[in-house]
Amino acid sequence: MNNSKAMPSVSAILSFILAAGFTVARAQEVPDVGPHPPMPPPHMESHIGNLTGNSDSDNAGFIYRRYCAGCHGELGDGQGENTPWLDPKPRNFTLATFKCRSTPTGTLPTDEDLFNSIERGLTNSNMPTWNTLSRQDRADLVALIKTFSPRWQKEKPGDPIKIPPEPPVTIESISHGKALFTKLECWKCHGPQGKGDGPSASTLTDSQDNPIRPYNFAAGKDDSRFKCGSTNADIYKIFMTGVDGTPMPSFADTIQPADAWDLVHFLRTLQVHRHSKENDVLKAAGGKIPPYVEKQAEAPAGQSDARTAGGGKLNTIF
Numbered sequence: 001m002n003n004s005k006a007m008p009s010v011s012a013i014l015s016f017i018l019a020a021g022f023t024v025a026r027a028q029e030v031p032d033v034g035p036h037p038p039m040p041p042p043h044m045e046s047h048i049g050n051l052t053g054n055s056d057s058d059n060a061g062f063i064y065r066r067y068c069a070g071c072h073g074e075l076g077d078g079q080g081e082n083t084p085w086l087d088p089k090p091r092n093f094t095l096a097t098f099k100c101r102s103t104p105t106g107t108l109p110t111d112e113d114l115f116n117s118i119e120r121g122l123t124n125s126n127m128p129t130w131n132t133l134s135r136q137d138r139a140d141l142v143a144l145i146k147t148f149s150p151r152w153q154k155e156k157p158g159d160p161i162k163i164p165p166e167p168p169v170t171i172e173s174i175s176h177g178k179a180l181f182t183k184l185e186c187w188k189c190h191g192p193q194g195k196g197d198g199p200s201a202s203t204l205t206d207s208q209d210n211p212i213r214p215y216n217f218a219a220g221k222d223d224s225r226f227k228c229g230s231t232n233a234d235i236y237k238i239f240m241t242g243v244d245g246t247p248m249p250s251f252a253d254t255i256q257p258a259d260a261w262d263l264v265h266f267l268r269t270l271q272v273h274r275h276s277k278e279n280d281v282l283k284a285a286g287g288k289i290p291p292y293v294e295k296q297a298e299a300p301a302g303q304s305d306a307r308t309a310g311g312g313k314l315n316t317i318f
């Protein structure tokens, strides 16, 4: 009597254990899909000078939802309600890939880089200038942005690149910069006159497969800016760190720091409608950039003048 009653319950327990074991085993094979209970966001801080931003201050969440989520999305995935109409698309913060960094390509930006981007806005895009928000607001937003990607818990920002002091603008510097622009094939994307119309320009897409246009240097007037700043040091930084997430590469491995300034000086002359010391120097030289003559290495002692012997090597690409 008792036995026959106990039997089904034992087998029920057994099959339950089996089923449970089976479910666990299956759970390991099957990819982890479907909704999850929301994880509490990690606490993040930002440090900009003597300011500390907090991701979980009421302020951060309030300002983000009010001013940023419409484009960057509640979850920071770049899928705000305005996104379908925007080009370029708002940044997807869950990837932690940023265009404007003082740090080498592939690394995270510093808190200050993000802080400055929020203040400056990104020209030629719908990312507005947020200089109306207080410094504390912006520091809180930087901390909040860092909660959207786990990279911020695992990695440290890269070390900012070192920018040597700018040498004087000379026609030789501009001429060398032009030779570099040719040799490094900047023109293939940016065009020989920097108008953003090089042979590769129409084929370019960003890392999210959206079409992207190279910067047009010739379009701007005196107020022309770059996405990542407006000074000569900003230009230096842009091509030495790269615009991550776009085809615009980093040239840190190919350009020597001293040569980089020559390239900056040449790029300024592509901005034909902008007043600059570079354009003044070019004008004083008759408006024509002379062909670049490579400097010879110092002749070793005892040997006669290498310059007259070998002659200056002419850069004939242009």
Ligand code: HEC
Binding pocket: 064, 067, 068, 069, 070, 071, 072, 082, 086, 087, 088, 089, 090, 091, 097, 098, 099, 100, 101, 114, 117, 118, 122, 124, 125, 126, 127, 128, 130, 141, 145, 227
């Ligand atoms: C009207 C839409 C819009 C709003 C509102 C907006 N953004 Fe953006 N944001 C963009 C777009 C578009 C980009 C990408 C621009 C690009 O790639 O050239 C961007 C890029 C960024 C970036 C990336 C910068 C980099 O170096 O890659 C940050 C950081 C950012 N936004 C922060 C914010 C914050 C913080 C707010 C709220 C205070 C905000 N944005 C509000 C549209 C918006």
Ligand code: HEC
Binding pocket: 099, 181, 184, 185, 186, 187, 188, 189, 190, 200, 204, 212, 213, 214, 215, 225, 226, 227, 228, 229, 235, 238, 239, 243, 246, 247, 248, 249, 251, 263, 267
């Ligand atoms: C493979 C194509 C490609 C090559 C080669 C290339 N660029 Fe770019 N560059 C781009 C694209 C695309 C952008 C626009 C990025 C954006 O809008 O986010 C850009 C943007 C820029 C910007 C402006 C970034 C800003 O903040 O707005 C500068 C400056 C620049 N490039 C300089 C150079 C220099 C100097 C070289 C050569 C040493 C070079 N580029 C080579 C594709 C290229």
